[in-house]
Amino acid sequence: MTSSPTLSVLDLVPVRSDQHTGDALAASVRLAATADELGYRRYWVAEHHNMPAVAATNPPVLIGMLAAHTQRIRVGSGGVMLPNHAPLVVAEQFSLLEAAYPGRIDLGIGRAPGTDPVTRFALQHGAGGVDDQAVERFPNYLDDVRAMMAPEGVGMRVGPRTHELHATPSAAGIPEMWLLGSSEYSARLAAEKGLPYVFAHHFSGQGTAEALALYRESFVPSEHCAEPRTFLTVNAVVAETRAEAERLALPNQLQMLALRTGGPLTAQRLVEDAEQVAEGLPEDHERLMAAMQRRWVVDEPGAAREQVADLAASYGVDEVMVHPVGGATRGTDPAVAPSRETTLRLLANA
Template sequence: MSHPLLSVLDLSIVGRGSTPADALASSRLLAQGVERLGYHRYWVAEHHNMPGIASSSPPVLIAHLAAHTTTLRLGSGGVMLPNHSPLVVAEQFGMLEALHPGRIDLGLGRAPGTDQVTAAALRRSTRREGDDEYFNQLGELLAYFNGTFPDDHPFGRIVATPGRGYQPAIWLLGSSDQSAHLAGALGLPFSFAHHFAAGNTDVAVATYRRAFQPSAVLDEPYLMLGVNVLCAPSNDEAQYIAGPGKLSMARLRQGRPDVYPTPEEAAAHSYSPLEAETARSWGRNHVIGTPDGVRAGLLELADRTGAEELMITTMAHGPDHRMRSYKLVADVMALTPAPA
């Protein structure tokens, strides 16, 4: 079986009884912890109007984490490009790259990362962006970094500072074969959201590899899969700690996002038939269990898809459970700890 690189996706979870400030402080400690354990990169995600997720501004959080780590690659998983001006994204991530050269990833997505009302508040528009508009925004963003605007482009005289000459590693994110095709055609690395769109994984992976064209960035395809993982000493404990994730998703799908429930709250909850189906569907492709079981699940996924990297997201109420899970995975997957 192939042995992929392992990385971390963090949502800065706000658990019941804690605050967003607590969640952000926990993210700093988690980043420092997984750096010591030997994980490759650490990404944060853009979400809005979700009381249980504090990572609403990836570039601000990345700057904070970069100042408290030394070798870990840091990035966005992702910045939702339709929510932002490409010029602002180029300036923000150009600044991060200038401050922390060689350590910054800019992962780009096209979804809003929120509900439609909040998306309208972010974008100051109720117009839904199509694929062509996303492609145009992406082209504009790349041109700010490398100065390749056509001569007749209205923004061609704008110099993003910093930005020009400070391009971070750019990734495309997706949960469908559309993003996979675009990433392949542009010769960019691709991160697929297996953790919430596992039904599309095989098609998207095949599409990406089929569409891939060598570029200045990559000679060959580079695939990373997001995977929801929770590791504990026993299967029963792992399932118990994973319970809040299922309840949280059931509430989100009902339009009732809340702070992250405790394991006790999740275990005591009386699920309606719809909630039970949502929870079952949500957890179907997660890798939850003992260290040996998690290792087998991760290696099977990497072997089946050929993924060069797996980005683990561990959804648990408390930071101690998250850190323990990452430590158990690092040990069983034989990661090389960072030098002391």
Template sequence: MTHDLASPLASTAPSSPSAATRVPLSVLDLSPVSDDGTSRDALLATTELARAADRLGLHRFWVAEHHNMPAVASTSPAVLIAHLAASTERIRVGSGGVMLPNHPPLVVGEHFAMLEALHPGRIDLGIGRAPGTDPSTAAALRRTTEGLGAEDFPRELLDVLGLLGQQHEEETGRAPSPFVRRFSATPVQGSTPEVWLLGSSTFSARLAAALGIRFAYAHHFGATQTMEAMAAYRAEFRPSAQLAAPHAMISASVIIADSEDEARYLAGPSRVMALSLRTGRLGPITDPDTAAEVLEKLEGSALEQVLAQLPGTQIATTTERAVDELQDLVDRTRADELLVAATTYDVATRVDTLERLVRAWV
């Protein structure tokens, strides 16, 4: 169930879910690898989920970037996006996100310019500041031994935007960098990807606001600054040529079943995976029975306390209660869109959750 969040915006929220207009629904998928499957199986499952999301009329389908994790097959968002966009018909496909510390801006700009040329009007570029992996792998991925500092990330983000023709001197208060004056992303743009800044802190929220771009808050794994970040983004937003008013998305981890007990049972593998990530005991995602045994053995232990104190949130419940909790989250954060993620042992559970949610999200 979700953690309770004090809401400084509560007074602006609709008085009840029925009084609110439902915001668009989208999907984030990590391509989880099961303990009896392969990375190929995981990527094919992500393709199946994307097709289901397309069929169900969802707005976006995003894939993550994680490295050196046995439980996650999604390492190269641009490659996977190309496949998923070609495998679907109308849904927007994007990154949740590309981890900018791992890539030169020119590479990011050219990858997404090409994706947009191939699938015009359907590509999202979500950019993140974290490396998406452990420190040793991050060091192997990065282009310098020091990585990106606090000042480097905004500059490189501006370079990506500039390469895509989305930042101008009058908006940023600074002339384009020599890099942007020298290079442009190719293929030559007929249209441009929709750019989002992702984050789980007020830093990313304020940077997105200053640049006048869309902002997505990762509430599903970092709920500690949700309200502050969403409020800061709206309060400090500066209009740009691409975006006249703030536009924010909130994410949530959601697993839906016929009963509370069944939903918690199906959510067990994701809880064990989350604990594995925090304790450095990485491995493929286990089946629900095995996960239940692991969680039972944790009762009364220090690791149970670690699990209870993880900063993310998860909604594992029935359809009606899930819709109520999600609408409450949207109301409190004033989000314009909702991004749902579900790490489950099998894709059938993820598809079933989407089908139940879409039927009720009216």
């Protein structure tokens, strides 16, 4: 029998049609506490902007909140979209988090903007205008963040003088830094920089094997990471029966469908509303939904645990980061996400 991998959690802090942002945050605090209680290794939050169904706009703020409500689990970003931010700002934020919660902070970094072009302009315009070279400078920005967080800091040359630059006055440690991606570019860059690497299997579901193989084959050891370290992410809904899991998966599947087909984005529908929408889908959209589900873990507990173990074995990883995407039914307390908590409990066999 395939051995069970270590489990972690990815959270986009979804906002349902029956919730305000505060409700969604409360539900994520409960979910993080559940993951902590069940022995999950990490709890990461994403960075997305101007999306009606996603409240994860600011990973450092969320990480501080979640770390304060947990005891053991590592809390981090999945990830900070570095082209949106000055490297020094990211280094300062995560150095402070590491100081407050030593040994528990992960800094996952991505290259995508995490939003639409107009919102990207608004994000970067506030810092003095859109930097069209931000993506091209991404490899250097990675180096900058890592160097600035180091206890010794960096020297910044300005004119004839070198100025010392520290992300925090007296660092005792640095966050664990990971590179995130869904392409061979990110795999190659992580290998070149000697960084741990996470493939966003939950988002694309394609090219995973190729990207991980490239990363492992090209890896150059660094002082921070002596050998390749990697895991992957997967969308999951686990319930007592497969039929119930498929029903609970519908709200998120419809959101992903809208993203892929250019449909209107809304707050996440309740399950009953999603069922009504799903009944009227055109055939090509039904096929897209079915293809999505084949890449997700949507099943009863025993089969779901086996699928996660098989996924880890297939890609040679000992850790899988679960993105629990189950929806809620009418009458659910807005401050909780029962099906997401149930997914974590059933996968952990608790």
